[in-house]
Amino acid sequence: MGRIAKTPTPPYYAVIFASERTEEDRGYGKMADKMVELASRQDGFLGMENANDEGLGIMVSYWDSLEAIQRWKENAGHQAAQERGKSGWYQSFALRVSKVESDRYFEI
Structure with missing residues (x-):
């Protein structure tokens, strides 16, 4: 998967997850890789982008579709990762869902 997701013609949906991490890794990296793999096999998944800088991800x-997002939210493996995040990986986090009405992609 490239660093910038190549998405289809809108409309589609974006789930934006911003987080501040705790100091300890305790398996976070492995779980993050597992979640990318799991999400990419989920029906309705279109792509993903990720950035991290000094504890902010x-x-x-x-x-x-919103239904695909709901199915991902209800995925048992994803729910287990969410619980681990709440109990030890994150100091704080925010989740936002937006409908993408327009996009442009440029390669130079």
């Missing part, structure tokens, strides 16, 4: 995942 932003992950944007793209989905073809």
Whole structure:
């Protein structure tokens, strides 16, 4: 997967997850890789982008429908990762869902 997701013609949805991490890793990296793999096999998944800088992480995942986002939210493996995040990996986090009405992609 490239660093910038190549998404289809809108409309589609973006789930924006911003987080501040705790100091300890305790398996976070392995779980993050597992979640990328799991999400990429989920019906309705379109792509993902991720950036981290000094404890602040932003992950944007793209989905073809609100129903696909709901199925991802209810995925048992994803729910287990969420619980671990709440109990030890994150100091704080925010989750936002947006409908993408327009996009442009440029390669130079």
